[in-house]
Amino acid sequence: MQTMDDLTATPEGGLNSPASIRNAGPILEVLKAHMPARGRVLEIAGGSGQHSVAFAAGLPGLDWTPSDPSAEARASMAAWAAQAQLPNLNPPVALDMLDETGWPTDSVEAMVCINMIHISPWAATEGLMRLAGRTLRRPGGLLAVYGPYRETEVDLAPSNADFDISLKTRNAEWGLRDRDAVIAEAKTAGLSFTRRIAMPANNIMLLFRAV
Incomplete structure (x- = not known):
């Protein structure tokens, strides 16, 4: 785990x-x-x-x-x-x-993913978006992802900078992802970025909808 x-x-x-x-x-x-x-x-x-x-x-x-x-x-x-x-x-x-090989094929109204993207290789994020693109009900199915991200227009909090270092020390394939890179990956799967919500402790929630 x-x-x-x-x-x-x-x-x-x-x-x-x-x-x-x-x-x-x-x-x-x-x-x-x-x-x-x-x-x-x-x-x-x-x-x-x-x-x-x-x-x-x-x-x-x-x-x-x-x-x-x-x-x-x-x-x-x-x-x-x-x-x-x-x-x-x-x-x-x-x-x-x-x-x-084990992914479901039945459609769902929503998917939720919390604190995975930074504690997994980038390929897991690619997989998440592909799965969402395949299984979310269209139009309007919701994908909600939560965690810390790097954002060009927002200064990286010192606590998040330290967290990023600790992640990469534990596994070179882990680390805080660029928010816009996550949004771009979602777009390739047919998902539209709809909202960024600031959360406690320098986290954010990103919401996407199937189109």
């Missing part, structure tokens, strides 16, 4: 992510404002599963399916889901943005 967070195991078998606890509320408020009232949502790189529970609980009209390539992450997701017992939260599925 790829993360820069300090995870701890819970007695129930889930992994506890301090970052997920901190950012779930602000992210949920954005999702409430932009998600459809009904439909199916695919969460990419869901990590510990705490986001999945928070978002499924906060958006009861949506049928939520979390995913992650890591078996450890999926086990944690299943543990948190077992505690929550939410009728609209599905079992986690194994999806790897670097391996198209």
Whole structure:
């Protein structure tokens, strides 16, 4: 499971992510404002599963399916889901943005990807956009991505600069991505960039729509 967070195991078998606890509320408020009232949502790189529970609980009209390539992450997701017992939260599925053979073919109304783009090789971002281009309902299907980015018109916060160094030290293929490069990659998949939303701790949310 790829993360820069300090995870701890819970007695129930889930992994506890301090970052997920901190950012779930602000992210949920954005999702409430932009998600459809009904439909199916695919969460990419869901990590510990705490986001999945928070978002499924906060958006009861949506049928939520979390995913992650890591078996450890999926086990944690299943543990948190077992505690929550939410009728609209599905079992986690194994999806790897670097391996198209396991990608779903059914359409969804929305996709959500939180804190993956900077903790993965650029090819994973390319895969994310291809998958969104194939599976989002057209027109108007929503892709929401969250995390820290480099932006030409915004000074890089010292904390983000330090984070970028630590990412690249851990894996040379990781690091903060240029926001405009992410937008350009989305465009190649038939997605239109619609909104940038400033988030706490020098993060941003980028919203795209299938056209």
